[in-house]
Amino acid sequence: MRVNKKTVLVRLVGACVMLCILSVFTTQGGRHNSSRPRDLYPPVCPPPSRTPDKRVFILPDIFSEVPVSEDGGYNIFLLESSCVTSLHPRVWCALESVARQNPEARVWLVMTSGALEEDTMTTTLLPRYPNIRTVTAHPAQVLAHTPLHAIYTSEAWRANTSWPEINLGDLVRLGLVWELGGLYLDSDVVCLRPLTRLMNTMAWQDRDTLGSGAFHFTPGHPVLARIMDHASHTFKGNVWGASGPRAFTSAVHEHCGGAVAGTLTRCPDLTVLPITSFYPVPAPVWRTIFIPQRPRAVSQRYPGSYLLHTWRQLSGNYPVIKDSGSIYDQAAREFCPHTRILATAHSKTY
Template sequence: MTSPVADQSDDLVPSLTRIYKNLRVVKVDLKTVFSDTPLEDIYAAGLWRKNNTWPEINLADIMRLAVVWKMGGLYADSDVVCIRQVTHLTNMIAWQEGFTLGSGVFHFSRHHPVLKLVMEYIRENFQPEKWGSSGPIVFTRILKDLCDVKDKKKKCLGVSLLPIRSFYPIPSVIWKTLFMPQDPRPIRKRYPSSYMIHFWNQLSYDEPIVKGSGSIYDQAATTFCPNTRRIATKQSSGY
């Protein structure tokens, strides 16, 4: 993320940039990202890396907020597969589980007031040792306080609150089903109301994916990420 060069040893990055002309791989200047935001002092003081076991998660959680607040746009975790067009989804976030909003996928316009409120809350209540405190927890708290969304209203201050199935059709408690052989039903028919499928990398990071296994992950990759899957399985059936 902050390296001046990208690892090109497996040819994945060069191949994808050749195939997709609108794909850009960029490095991040973190000082610039956080400057003139409510999170500037947290970054400058290095609070995100102190007294915790997941500094990279803390950094990713606050960086996504600063980038989208400054530039506007869609953020999505790297452990999702997009299965439908999402360009029409603006100023939105989705419920993740129960009455918790997820921060794995969201869109906000530039300088959206909700994002500023989220960052200001983090500045005053930063908890680097608590997983999700700068992600789902704070989004849920802010929007519940602003709009009393305990009844799962569909809108809050112009922000659409999408159903769980939009991005998180498989709950985290049964994440393993995503990597088990399944019937070959088309992914879009299996998840008719979903835009993306979240694969819970926090839990599944060491789960092997086997080409041709029939798992939901491999089926989704075959249909929606064929070039990435082809390149990733050049040397091995596992990826």
């Protein structure tokens, strides 16, 4: 079959146009886009303070570390959305317990501050647990391909609110899991069991509300898309949990066909676990975790639980006393022993 020169020329031009379109898409659109340098985004936090006696590590960007689940790995994300550059011992306990229980997973500590101070925790725990990876992420980049981007760029997340860092964390956690896929955990947990078999999962926080403190989705999951869409339309910076439990509960109610609150266990593409799975101690009785109890192995006390959630916004200023017999101290001795030793080297409270 003969093809004239005009036809060949048209086909060549068409091929060139298609290549150009594909090139533009892969560099500007779609998920997992890390082509824009981090330093082109306006900073969220001030530069870390430096003194002669304080060493600060500048953290790599998470997108430069390529943690996508497509390579068969399992991502677990913990997020520090304030501008701190050092971590409370209970955050280190969360990291250590997750890393110990899930040695094959990549445990990402994502800090919006972009820096982490050197101290005894960093120099002891990070070498001991090589699966802990400390990184930063800019919210504008994390949220760029989500319906939540406008909330960030308009600064609605920190307008007329007493908890801007909470609002920011609620948004960024959704973007991270949407982009990269994996399990998000609040940084006030103690991990009691391996987590890497959890897929497209969340849990009830109480009888009527789904929790946003622990959830897993594969990248671009339709339920997560619905949650973000709901949050983008209902977000109010002065309403606690507007893009957290409220958005999760409403979106899943719609996705699963109006299931009765508290009874749903499964619907298409989603597993919903009972309250005790992630939140065995309900928020109204959070003090139970910190008062002396009769000695009993934590795994026996909470046999069906993956996590012990400590409700940091309520309990953050409540001290843990070493050898007091509290549930938290017993859990720390078993699941984050090195953190406990370091935290109590000079004081019995942590």
